Amino acid sequence: MAQPTISNSTDFIRDIIDEDIRTNKHAGRVATRFPPEPNGYIHIGHAKSVCLNFGLARQYQGTCNLRLDDTDPAGESMEFVESIIRDVHWLGFDWGEGRLFYASDYFERLYSFALEFIKTGNAYVCSLSPDEIREYRGTFTEPGKESPYRNRSVEENLSLFKRMRSGEFEDGAHVLRAKIDMAAPNIVMRDPIIYRIKREPHYRTETKWVIYPMYDFAHCLSDAMEGITHSICTLEFENNRPLYDWIVEKLIPANRPKQIEFARLSVSYTVLSKRRLIELVQKDYVNGWDDPRMPTVTGMRRRGYSPEAIRKFCAEIGVAKNDNLIDVALLEHCVRDDLNERAPRVMSVLRPLRVVIDNYPENRAEVFECQNHPQNPDMGIRQVPFSRVLYIERDDFMEDPPKKYHRLGPGREVRLRNAYVIKFESMVKDEQTGEVLEIHCAYDPQTRNAPPAGGRKVPGVIHWVSAEHGVPAEVRLYDRLFSIEDPESEEDFIPNLNPNSLEIVTNCYVEQSLKNAKPGSQYQFERLGYFCVDADTKAGKPVFNRVVPLRDSWTKIAEGK
């Protein structure tokens, strides 16, 4: 008797599996698979499927195969296979020993199944042209017409199909079709093509084959051969389920896998369709598959998203059959939630404004010990040098500040984070432009680790970097790739690209402790956001990606007034 499953998150798929286990279907076994085609990099939508399929296997102590669904040589490559393997592993899943499969490894067996189909009268070689096949298929409202080749003898079919394999014909000369019903209301069932001639080398089988099985034939049989119990796919395959069942029923009827369809993921302000992602890369709208603006797993990794955050997101969005458009804010929430716990805090100034502390001794340099995480002392402390000349954020000084602004301005005081309270004294302006070049302040020596005397309230706290000790850095600020919520719904999506999706800021200063930060490591730049050391980093010259900004209630206040 199978054990009941304990799970706090439930969905219709888990309900089905629970019921199958209850009735001891498949002897209570759960076997899933993740079946990407290696013709592109996997993205956040695939991650949803990865988490679902591998998560189910984990939850029900079953198995989940990784299967490369490589039945169409066009566009498939080993580069993509390797990226998929790397990305699934990085997401935190493993298929285990002997569970990495390729549909292309089944070509010979699939061919045998096709032969069997011909012999049992379930398939025939059709010699109509592609255009004719389309015409004969009929329309939504009109039934199709039977192909004149539909009743060829078994012998003729066998001979033709073998000759197809041996390379006697050009592309498109013949196809193998399942003999079902040209009048079926479901167009998928109108004698679907199951093999086509394609004289194109395959990245694994090279030139061994010139005929390739179609998805509808290869996928269900691959599932059945692997002993998959629950074949989970997206909604657009619902129409194909009768064909899936029809084929397996006739060739491998024992333990037929159950196809279950769920809604694919859509995320606002981005595109996930493979065709469009490829276009973004090929036409250089982005800098490759791992561009941090891309919704690919490799892009998100480079951006600084963690696998934990992505898994959390996939758990949060759930699984259902409704078409959806998930707010990218939920993804960002999951990323912040994860990084808030794990990212050490540091101080960095993106747009520096020079501040001179007039009453601070010229040659003095203090080193402050700063907490790496205010809520987690276990993360330790680091040393941050302080000196007479500092940089602060240009945004943190205003000559004529609005109400509610509690940073630096004429006549104002502000707390330097982890350091002293300083008071504005004067400023130096460019005579031509009026731009503020530098400001002079006085510090209050009593305020180190202490509130100012006399009960003065200093509401503002700003970050800073010692000019002498700061490390020059480049910071790349990312914004959403598209400027409209649902670019996928537009016929032409390119005009909706966000022209400001990348801003490169080159004259930043990060604190000394970041000088040799390792690529991939993540930090919170206090008051700014979460940042990740980019792979472009050179020794002593760090490059950071902004993973996601901190939530910012000030901008709302400032814009509202």
Add this chain to the structure above:
RNA sequence: UGGGGAAUCGUUCAAUGGUAGGACAGCGGACUCUGACUCCGUCAAUCAAGGUUCGAAUCCUUGUUCCCCAGCCA
């Protein structure tokens, strides 16, 4: 138009004839050496109309809207 699906707060997931709930977003407040985090509060939904029932998001009827299918892609 034939077939296949789906309709619940702004978004999304739940509630499986018995108090419509959570998350994100929004708004308000508390706290704060991060305008972050955290905490508290708050706004807000059953596609429509009939019917069955003591009782309907859930069952029935009719209608409406949206998505998918006419690749030798997957």
